Amino acid sequence: MISFLLKKITSLIITLLVSTGVIFILIEVVPGDPVAFMMGLSGSTDAADALRLELGLNVGPWDRYFDWVSGMVNGNFGISYTYRVPVVELIRERALVSVPLTIYALLLSTVIAIPAGLISATRRGSLVDTSFMGFAQLGVAIPNFWFAILLVLFFSTTLKLFSASGFPGWDAGFFICLKALTLPAISLALPQAAILSRVMRSSVLDVMNEDYIRTARAKGLSKKQALFRHGLRNAMIPVLTILGLQFSFLLAGGIIIESVFSLPGLGRLVFQSIIQRDLIVVKSIVTLLVFSVVTITFIVDLLYAAVDPRLREGNS
């Protein structure tokens, strides 16, 4: 168990280090002179030199990379070039929108997909199954931002139940905010729920063909009892994998959905920063998102081991 953990943690740290390297090279080395890039055509030489000094760009790339990484480890991401505030503050403010949105969508997707997949699998070939899987096919094919536009058209314009865009801020009250995040969360969750329900269905079907289910049935358990007592735990393994992957899809999907609904989240911030050429903010957010994806994958790996003792042996 300990060697398994050590192995996983080492590979986590290596992945994180290498990905910061990739981000650094892409953003600071590839464009040539980041200062010229950030100032655009308008910058004077004096201003460029001042900015170079301010950003610590007057030293070589290796030093800059180590400064950057050690700064991040200490919670210092630098100061935004356009907003003139510490990047950490900017991110904290925006994450208060993006993270709840992601969790809300993930919950919605799970709550819809797992029962749907389970029902489909247990009633294979029935009308319910066919229509659920038909919806799933459609759900996979619908781009979430288009679905978002349709939701706005229907719920905001026609029914006037939700506001079309914007976010009041958490000071306005929990439920008001939850309401503002509902349409975005639904549009984020739809394609993910479609994929997840298909995985759940085929996973349950696979498990139902296993020997131990037959043994359980022979022992006198009903189909339902066998499934719930022995099958479900095994069927959850592939579902868990997909759920972990979906977190990263949701984070990335959030970037677009936030711009559909004009939510002041991390995604909007990334876009604004790209337009304003605020490379420090872009670099920090990309790093943060990659960090969270890698960490989630790590947690999913650990959960695997918790669900399936065989994986704990360390020779997986």
Add this chain to the structure above:
Amino acid sequence: MKHFSISFIVGGGLSVLFLMGALLSFFWTPYDVELLNIKGKFASPGLEHLMGTDHFGRDILSMVMVGTRNAIAVSLIAVGIGATIGVPLGLWAAATCMNGSRLIDELLMRGNDLIFAFPSLLLAILITAVFGPSIINAIIAIGIFNIPVFARISRGAALSIWPKEYISAARVAGKGVSRISYEHILPNILNLLIVQATIQFSIAIIAEASLSYVGLGSQPPNPSLGRMLNEAQTMIFFAPWLAYFPGGVIVALVLGFNLMGDGIRDLLDPKLRQKSITGKVSNDAS
């Protein structure tokens, strides 16, 4: 005997329909896509303009045709890039894994994991942030995130072929590792790769639409389905058709390719086919 499933017929039909429409747009569109006609702006769908006109009076049907062509072209090239780089990498990883040196395999697969750590859209945004938004950069971004998908699937499939007896026979006959990979492994995993390619193609269509929706794909005046939806958003309250048609086309295109992929898989996978003939297992592998 091969019998075509309903999903193959519906999916294939939809795909062929859109491919024809896209090809047709090279020679003919109902109107010129760059032709502005302010007097005829916001015409609702009717006989003159089947899908209506936008805020510049441009014909939506014509723009949708050209936009579909662009989306298909971007996705084909991107998936092509992913397969051409990913498949040899996966075969190489499997070959080294089965022939002693696991180091290269390990390195290649960790590299794969690294790309997976970047959500595809984030990667695309990063690339366009550095190199500027353009259709070429969108292709590169979508292509890059296809590489690990193909590498992983061909590695996995190749690993299951390597222990087969005919591979041992080929080695005894003196064939080298790369020749075996190319002449014996690749043809045996081709079915799987074709199915994966159709899935990746439909993912790429959505990715392209998403990128151009946020302005990182093909640039104006070149029509793109994603950007049409973006422009439509401010006008949906009085001209909802601007959002209906481009979005509907994306859905139908993706649905078509997904269904066709399912159909091809059922046709090509002998295990599934046999099962469906004996009637024991129907097509529930989705």
